[in-house]
Amino acid sequence: MDEVRTEHKKNNDIDMTQGVIYKQLIKFFIPLLFSSFFQQLYNTADAVIVGRYVGKIALSAVGASTGVILAVFVNFFIAMTGGAAVIVSQYYGAKRYRDVSDTVHTAMIFCAAAGIVVTIAGLILSPIMLRAIGTPEDIFAPSLSYMRIFFFGMTPLLLYNMAASILRAIGDSRRPLYFLIFACLLNIVVDILFVVVFNMGVKGAALATVLCQTVSAVLAVTVLFRAKASYGLKPDKLKIHGHHLRKILKLGIPSGAESLMYTLANVIVQSGVNGFGSDTVAAWTAYGKIDVLYWMLMASFGTAIMTFVGQNYGAGNLERVKKGVVQCSVMTTALSIFTSVFVVCFGRPLLSIFTDDPAVIDIGYKNMMCTIAPAYITYNLVEVITGALRGMGDSIKPLAISVFSICLLRIVWMFTVVPATGSLRVLVLCFPVSWLTTSIAFVIYYRKKMQKLQKGLVN
Numbered sequence: 001m002d003e004v005r006t007e008h009k010k011n012n013d014i015d016m017t018q019g020v021i022y023k024q025l026i027k028f029f030i031p032l033l034f035s036s037f038f039q040q041l042y043n044t045a046d047a048v049i050v051g052r053y054v055g056k057i058a059l060s061a062v063g064a065s066t067g068v069i070l071a072v073f074v075n076f077f078i079a080m081t082g083g084a085a086v087i088v089s090q091y092y093g094a095k096r097y098r099d100v101s102d103t104v105h106t107a108m109i110f111c112a113a114a115g116i117v118v119t120i121a122g123l124i125l126s127p128i129m130l131r132a133i134g135t136p137e138d139i140f141a142p143s144l145s146y147m148r149i150f151f152f153g154m155t156p157l158l159l160y161n162m163a164a165s166i167l168r169a170i171g172d173s174r175r176p177l178y179f180l181i182f183a184c185l186l187n188i189v190v191d192i193l194f195v196v197v198f199n200m201g202v203k204g205a206a207l208a209t210v211l212c213q214t215v216s217a218v219l220a221v222t223v224l225f226r227a228k229a230s231y232g233l234k235p236d237k238l239k240i241h242g243h244h245l246r247k248i249l250k251l252g253i254p255s256g257a258e259s260l261m262y263t264l265a266n267v268i269v270q271s272g273v274n275g276f277g278s279d280t281v282a283a284w285t286a287y288g289k290i291d292v293l294y295w296m297l298m299a300s301f302g303t304a305i306m307t308f309v310g311q312n313y314g315a316g317n318l319e320r321v322k323k324g325v326v327q328c329s330v331m332t333t334a335l336s337i338f339t340s341v342f343v344v345c346f347g348r349p350l351l352s353i354f355t356d357d358p359a360v361i362d363i364g365y366k367n368m369m370c371t372i373a374p375a376y377i378t379y380n381l382v383e384v385i386t387g388a389l390r391g392m393g394d395s396i397k398p399l400a401i402s403v404f405s406i407c408l409l410r411i412v413w414m415f416t417v418v419p420a421t422g423s424l425r426v427l428v429l430c431f432p433v434s435w436l437t438t439s440i441a442f443v444i445y446y447r448k449k450m451q452k453l454q455k456g457l458v459n
Contacts, residue, residue, distance in 0.1 A: 016171060016311045017093055021320065022327045029304040031173035035164070036296035038180035045184070046205035047289055049191045051354050056282045057139050058202050059355060066143045069129045070150060072263045073118050077158050079259035081111065081165040082306070083252025086390055087244070088169035088231065089310030097230035102241045104166055104224070104231050107248060109240055111162040115155030122151035133271040136278050142202045149203060153210030156217035163220035168307055170231050175223055183216035254395035261399075261407040268414050272427050279357070280424065283364035286354035290347075290369075294339045294376055301332050301380075302387035309391025318453055325388045325446075332380035343373040367424045375432030378439055385442040394449070401445060405438035 016024050051059035084107035091099040126147045135143055164176035187208055194204025224233040273284045305328045312320045343350070347369040351361045389398050413430040 016308045017315045017317060017320070021308075021324050022331070025301075025304050025308060025324065025328055025331070028168075028171065028173050028307065029300050031177040032168070032300035032303050033296060035173065035177045035180050036300050038177070038184040045188045045191050046202075046209060047285065047354055049188075049195050050202060050205050051282075051286075053196050054201050056355055056357055056360060057278065058142055059282050059285055062142075062146050062202050062205055062285075066130075066147050066150070069126075069133070069267070070122075070147065072129075072260060072267065073122055073151075073154065074157065075259040075263050076256040077111070077114050077118060078161050079255040080114070080248070080252035081107070081158070081162045082255050082303075082390060083250070083395070084162065084248045085165035085169040086251055086306065086310050086393060087247050088166055089307050089391065090314035090393065092170050092231075093311030093314030099244070100170075100230040101232075101237065103244045103248070105233065105237050105239060106241045106244045107162055107166065108159070108221075108224070108233060109238060110245060110248065111158050112155060115158040118158070119151050119154045122154065123148055126151070133267055134274045136274060136281065138278060139281070146202045146206045149206035149210060153213045156210075156214040160213065160217040160220050163217070163224055166224065166231055167220070168303060169310065170229075171307065171311070173304075176220060179216045179219040182219070183212040186215060187212035251390070251393060251395050254399040255390060258395075258399045258402045261403050265407040265410040268411055269427070269430065272414055272418055273424075276424055279359050280363055282355060282357070283351075283360045283368065286351050286360065287364045287368040289354060290343065290350045291372065294336070294343070294373075297335050297339065298332060298380055298383040301328055301335075302383040304328070304387075305384055306387035306391040309388045313392045318450075321388070321392070322450060325384060328384050328388075329381060332384055333377065336377040336380045340373050340376045343369060347373075363424070368428055371425050371428050372431050375435065378432055379435040381439045382435065382442055385446045389446065389449070397445060398442070401441045402438065405441045406434045409434045409437060 016028070046062045047059055050062050084103060087103050088100055088107075091097070091103065127144055130140060130143055130147070160179070164179075167173070167176055190208035190211060191205055194200045194208050198204060200207070221233070224231065225235075226232070270284075273280055305324060308324045308328075309321050312318075312324065347365045348361055351364045351369075355361065386398055386402075389395070410430045413433065414427070417430075418427045
C-alpha cells in the first residue's frame with residue numbers, strides 16, 4: 001500500500017491533469033522563463049561587468065572558451081536532473097506518493113556525489129580542455145583561472161538544479177524563481193564589489209558566481225527539508241533506493257548524453273571560431289549572451305511541456321498529452337518569429353551592451369546575428385517534442401535522432417564545408433541546417449509514436 005494516501009497541496013503546486021491546457025502551460029512557463037533569465041544572469045553579469053571594466057580579453061575568458069567547456073560538465077548533469085524530474089512528475093500524476101518520496105531522496109544523494117566528482121575532474125582537466133579547443137594564448141591564463149574557481153561551485157549548482165527540478169515536477173515553478181532572483185541580484189552586487197572595487201578581474205567574477213550559486217542551493221534544499229508533502233526531504237530517509245536510481249539513470253543518462261553530444265559538437269564549432277582570432281571570440285561571446293534569450297524561451301516551454309506530459313501520461317490521459325503538445329507548438333512558433341525580428345532589428349545596440357569595440361560589434365552582427373537569428377523558427381519544435389517525449393519516459397530514440405541530425409551533421413560540416421570556404425558565416429550556418437534536419441526527424445518520430453500509443457502497441 002502507498003505510504004501517503006493524501007497529498008497536502010501548496011498554493012505554488014499546479015495539477016496539470018486538469019484545467020485549460022494553454023493556461024496551465026503559460027502559468028507554469030512564466031516562472032520558468034524568469035528562472036532561466038536569472039540563471040543566465042549569473043554568467044551574463046560576469047560578461048557585462050568584466051567586458052566593461054577589464055576589457056575584451058577578459059570578456060573572452062569568461063565567455064566563449066570557458067563557457068563551452070563548462071557546459072560539457074554542467075549540461076550533462078543538469079540533463080540528468082531532468083530524468084529524476086520526469087519520474088517524480090509521473091509518480092505525482094499517478095498519486096504514487098511513496099515512490100515520489102523515495103525518488104527524491106535517491107536523486108539528491110546522487111546529485112551531491114556527482115557534484116564532487118565533477119569538481120575534481122574539472123580542476124584536473126581544465127588546462128587540457130582549454131588547449132584542446134585551441135584557446136588563444138592571450139586569453140588562456142584568465143580562462144584557466146575562471147574555470148578552476150567556477151568548478152568549486154559545481155556541487156551547489158547541481159544541488160540547486162536537482163531541488164528546482166523536483167519542485168517543478170510537482171508543478172511548483174515559482175519558488176525556484178524566487179531563489180534565483182535573490183541570488184542573482186546578490187551576484188551583481190558581489191560582481192561589482194570584487195571586479196570593480198577590489199580589482200580582482202576574472203577571478204572576482206568567478207568567486208561571485210560560486211558564492212551566489214551556493215546561496216540559491218541552500219535556499220532550494222532548505223525548502224525540500226521543510227516540506228511536509230511526499231517530495232520533502234527527511235534526514236532519516238536519505239539513502240539510495242536501487243530501483244529508483246536505475247530509473248533515474250535509465251532516463252537521465254540518455255538525456256545527459258544527448259546534452260553532452262550537443263555540447264561536444266559545439267566545442268568543435270568553438271574551436272573553429274577560435275581560429276578566427278580574439279575579436280571573433282569576443283563577438284561570439286557577446287552574441288551568445290543575446291542568443292540565450294531565445295534558448296531561455298524554448299527551454300522554459302520544453303520544461304513546461306515535459307512536466308505537463310509527465311503528469312498526464314502518469315495519469316493515463318493521452319488525449320490531453322496530444323492537445324498540450326499542439327498548443328505548446330503554436331505558442332513556441334509565434335515566439336520564434338517574434339524573437340527573430342527583435343534580434344535582427346536591435347542587434348547592434350544589444351551587442352554594444354557587452355562591448356564598445358566597433359570591430360567586435362560588426363563581426364557579431366553581420367556574421368552571427370543576421371545568419372542565425374532568422375532561422376529560429378526551424379528549432380522550436382525540437383524543444384517541444386523532445387520535452388514531450390521525455391515526459392513520456394522516452395529518451396533513447398530522441399538521443400539517436402539528436403546524435404545523427406545535430407551532432408554528427410555539425411561535425412561533418414565543420415570538417416568539410418567550413419575548410420572549403422574559410423568563411424565565418426558558413427561556419428555558423430551549421431546551426432540552422434542542423435535545426436531544420438532535426439525538426440523534421442522529430443516530427444516524423446513523434447507522430448509514429450503517438451499512433452502506436454493510441455493503438456496500444458507500446459507502453
